[in-house]
Amino acid sequence: MMRELVIVGAGGFAREVAWLVQRINRVSPTFRLLGFCDDAPDRQSGQCGGYPLLGPVENLNGQVTFFCAIGNNRNRKAVSERAEALGHTPVSLIDPTAQLAPDVEVGAGCLIGIDSIVSVGSRLGRGVIVNHRVCVGHDVTVGDYAQLCPGVCISGGCGIGAGALMGTLSGIIPLKRVGADATVGAGTFALRDVPDGTTLARLR
Ligand SMILES: CC(C)(COP(=O)(O)OP(=O)(O)OC[C@H]1O[C@@H](n2cnc3c(N)ncnc32)[C@H](O)[C@@H]1OP(=O)(O)O)[C@@H](O)C(=O)NCCC(=O)NCCS
Numbered sequence: 001m002m003r004e005l006v007i008v009g010a011g012g013f014a015r016e017v018a019w020l021v022q023r024i025n026r027v028s029p030t031f032r033l034l035g036f037c038d039d040a041p042d043r044q045s046g047q048c049g050g051y052p053l054l055g056p057v058e059n060l061n062g063q064v065t066f067f068c069a070i071g072n073n074r075n076r077k078a079v080s081e082r083a084e085a086l087g088h089t090p091v092s093l094i095d096p097t098a099q100l101a102p103d104v105e106v107g108a109g110c111l112i113g114i115d116s117i118v119s120v121g122s123r124l125g126r127g128v129i130v131n132h133r134v135c136v137g138h139d140v141t142v143g144d145y146a147q148l149c150p151g152v153c154i155s156g157g158c159g160i161g162a163g164a165l166m167g168t169l170s171g172i173i174p175l176k177r178v179g180a181d182a183t184v185g186a187g188t189f190a191l192r193d194v195p196d197g198t199t200l201a202r203l204r
Helices: 012-027 075-087
Strands: 001-008 032-038 065-068
Touching: 001 012, 001 075, 012 032, 065 075
Parallel strands: 001 032, 001 065
Antiparallel strands: none
């Protein structure tokens, strides 16, 4: 039976997630996409990407499966927790082209995008975004609501803290740690640990 799915958020990333749902359904019919929930006053009615705008998550009747498609890590966590408190269930969406080793652990509400690889022994927490063409090496731990933007390379044995952002085409050498809520700027390669809450850019 198809699972009813709501995408939370109705911006560009949310439309990409709708495309991912279509890609998954093409391989194996899995989800019936009901529409998008968003709090923004200008996203309360009408359509987004051909699906209805349903208003805030509080408007949903019954209990549904949802994916929180909000790019900002802090907001994604807050809105996901709001939806879960209402009894809705977060689901992970994995592109059919992604390659995950058999022992990889993926928490609820994660996304793994086109052509991404997650290697042996790695663990993703809840609500983690692994965008397109990301490479996660072996034995990597990624904390809750962290985000790996397109083209990121995480070397083996690294730890990416909860809420951290690895910008587009950034990377990190083996066994280093990016702290909680830290940022590694687009195109920046981290050669040492990045402390919690700090931003590393220009060190390449
Ligand atoms: C690092 C980052 C977070 C800094 O953002 P910010 O605090 O708003 O910084 P600003 O844009 O004001 O830039 C501040 C300075 O850092 C430089 N800088 C910013 N990002 C940089 C980067 N990735 N690499 C090198 N230098 C960078 C800017 O050129 C600027 O230099 P200046 O002071 O000499 O003019 C941001 O630039 C970034 O890389 N974010 C990642 C975004 C991303 O990849 N998104 C993908 C979504 S899928």
